[in-house]
Each structure stands twice: as structure tokens, then as C-alpha cells.
Amino acid sequence: MFSLGALSLYDVLREIIELPESEAYRELVKKVIDPGFDKALDKVERVLCVSPHPNDCELGVGGTLASLAGKGKEVKLLVVSDGSLGTLDSSISPEKLSEIRYREQVDASKVLGVKEVLWLGYSDGRVPYNNELRNKLVCLFRSLKPDIIFAPDPWCPYEGHPDHRNVGLLTAEAIIFSPLPHYGCSEAPDSESWFVSYLALYNTPRPNAFNNITSFIEAKLNALRLHKTQFEHNWEHIKSLILFSAAFYGRKASTIYAEAFKLLPAQLLHAFPLAEKI
Ligand SMILES: [Zn+2]
Numbered sequence: 001m002f003s004l005g006a007l008s009l010y011d012v013l014r015e016i017i018e019l020p021e022s023e024a025y026r027e028l029v030k031k032v033i034d035p036g037f038d039k040a041l042d043k044v045e046r047v048l049c050v051s052p053h054p055n056d057c058e059l060g061v062g063g064t065l066a067s068l069a070g071k072g073k074e075v076k077l078l079v080v081s082d083g084s085l086g087t088l089d090s091s092i093s094p095e096k097l098s099e100i101r102y103r104e105q106v107d108a109s110k111v112l113g114v115k116e117v118l119w120l121g122y123s124d125g126r127v128p129y130n131n132e133l134r135n136k137l138v139c140l141f142r143s144l145k146p147d148i149i150f151a152p153d154p155w156c157p158y159e160g161h162p163d164h165r166n167v168g169l170l171t172a173e174a175i176i177f178s179p180l181p182h183y184g185c186s187e188a189p190d191s192e193s194w195f196v197s198y199l200a201l202y203n204t205p206r207p208n209a210f211n212n213i214t215s216f217i218e219a220k221l222n223a224l225r226l227h228k229t230q231f232e233h234n235w236e237h238i239k240s241l242i243l244f245s246a247a248f249y250g251r252k253a254s255t256i257y258a259e260a261f262k263l264l265p266a267q268l269l270h271a272f273p274l275a276e277k278i
Contacts, residue, residue, distance in 0.1 A: 025277040026208070034265045040148065040198050041211065043070065047075045048146035050137075050171050052127060054083040054105035054161040055227040060202030061150050061214025062112055062220035063246070064259045068214070069113025073234065076144060077109055079118045080167050085124035086230060094124075098228055108223040127163040135186050137174035142191040144259075149175060153201035153262060168201065175199055175266050199269060200261045207260030208278055210253035217246055219255045 007015075009032070016027050029037050029235065036043050047068050049057040057077055067074045072127040080271060083101035084094035102119070107118050120136065127133070141149070152159070177183040179195040213220065221239060224231060231238045241274030246257035 001227055021277070025274050028263065028274070029268070033267055037263075040209075040263060042071075044068075044147035044197065045073055045147055046144065047073050047150070048141075048144055049075070049077050049150040050152075050167055051077060051079045052152060052167040053081050053110070053124060054079055054101045055087060055224065055230055056152065056164070057150065057202075058108055058112070058220065058227070059242075061200070061259050061261060062223050063212075063216040063257070064211045064225075064261075065150075066112040066216040066219040067113065067211065067213060068113075070166065070242055075112070075113050075114050076146070076186045077105075078120065078140065079117060080120045081122045081124045081127050081163055082119075083124050097229060099122075101227070104227045104229060108226040111187050111219055111220075111223040111226065122177045125163060127166050129162075129166040133166075133185055134170045134173050134177070137170055138178050138183060138185045139176045139191060141174055141196055141216040142185060142194045143188065146196055148198040149196055150200045150202055150261065153204035153206075155201075156203055158205070159203065164203070167265065172199055172269055176270055196266050199267055200263045200265060202259075202261045204260070204262040206229070206276070207249070207252075208260050209263040210249050210256040210258045210260050212250075212253055212257070213246060213259050214250070214256040217243070220246075261271060 012031050016024050016031060019027055036082040047065070049065055051057040063080065065075050082098040084098040086101065087097055106117055149171060151171035152164040154165045154172065159165055175196045179193045181193045185191040221242065224242065225235060246259065249258040249260040250256050252258065264275055264278070268278065
């Protein structure tokens, strides 16, 4: 529990409100909500990355997942759809493509040090926004007990893919319901409630956390390259974009390569509009 020392909470808040806006909200989180906010990735033990399609987690935070696995954290992946739409080649059937992408995802995950890949098997392009999937996610969060969950940012204003929007939004909602004991989990009625400490949104236009992946850029590239159905025909192009993005965020993190995400303590996911500013 954070100690305010000799200062009352009111005194602390008065000090914070005098700070420049760029510092004030983050300071509010650290002083009042989560003193370990800046060290969140060091604190967590169990990590789950939710991926609308195979390869989304690698693209968004593959280097970060590899760095966390390298520090001995338990990293798992949850792939929501079967990836059966991910081709421009009409000669390959959706079923065959899905089979190949399953193997690609399993192989790529090994490169990153991921312990387990879980699948929900929804049809690519038809991941629903509904109570059934929200409930499945709550059940999974309660059984896997992740401390931090990575998911695509559903509030990215230019995200056009409904699978990404639905997965991101349902993940945030499931994090809200998972700790509530009266929220029933249909697949495991006796499941114990679980409080997920952090949501980290990748593919975000509003990052507030930059993770040094300089030692893991090769792992990220090697993992992505194994998704041959997606990147074999345009690998040099994709590789350049990945390196550019990692270098761009690296400048923000004062390092060579970095990944960026919007990190939020779970308490900020409801009725806290200042979360936008943090
Ligand atoms: Zn995707």
C-alpha cells in the first residue's frame, strides 16, 4: 500500500494539479493508484497477448513478449480467429490456409519464448461483439490468471478491421468483469474471480509506454518471417516498415529499437476519462 507520508491525500493532489499537464496525470496514477506503474513490466509474472488473427501479437509487441519471456515471465498467446481470410490467393481454400497459419503461429511463438498458444477458432472476419465471447474471455482470464493482457487498441480511430475492434473492446470489458464474483462464467461456474492488473493496448495511436526491444528485434523479425502465408511475398517491404517503426519508438525511449503501447492499470478502464491523458 502506498504511503502518503506526512502529506494528506488532499495535499498530494494539490501538488499534482500544479504540475504541467504532460506530467500531472501520470503522477496522479503513481501517487494515488499504482506506485509501481513505471515498473509494470518488471512486476508482472503472467502475461497474455490476445491476437485477433495469427501474427497480430508479433507485429504489435513481438519484441516485448520475447523480452518478457527472456526475463522468466510466463507468456501465453490467445488467438481468437482462425485466420482463414488472410490471403489474396484464391487457389488456397480457407480451411487449408487456416491449417497452415496454425502451424506458422505455433512455430513463431516458439521463437519468442511463448509457453502456450490457445485458440478460440472464430471465423476470420466474423469475430463477434457479443456476450458469448465476452464470457469466454472472462472464463479464460480467470483460469490463466494473467497479471497483464496485451490486446489491440479498440479506440484507435483508424482501425478498420472489425475483428481488431471487437477483440480489443471485449478484452477490456472482460478485464472489468473478471474480478466480480457475481459475474458468472458459463464454462466454469465455480471459477474464482481474478483481477488483471494491467491492460496494454498495442497498435495504438496514443502510446504511453515504450519498451526497449533492441536485443529482441531479431527475434521479432524471425518470428514474423515464419508467417510465410502473410509475409513471404513482401518480406523486405514488411521488414523495413517494422524496423522503421521500432526505430521511431526507439527515439522516444532513448534506445535503438522499441515497441509502444498504451498501458493502463485496470482501475482506469471504467468511469475515468482522464485515462486518455495518461
Ligand atoms: Zn489482425
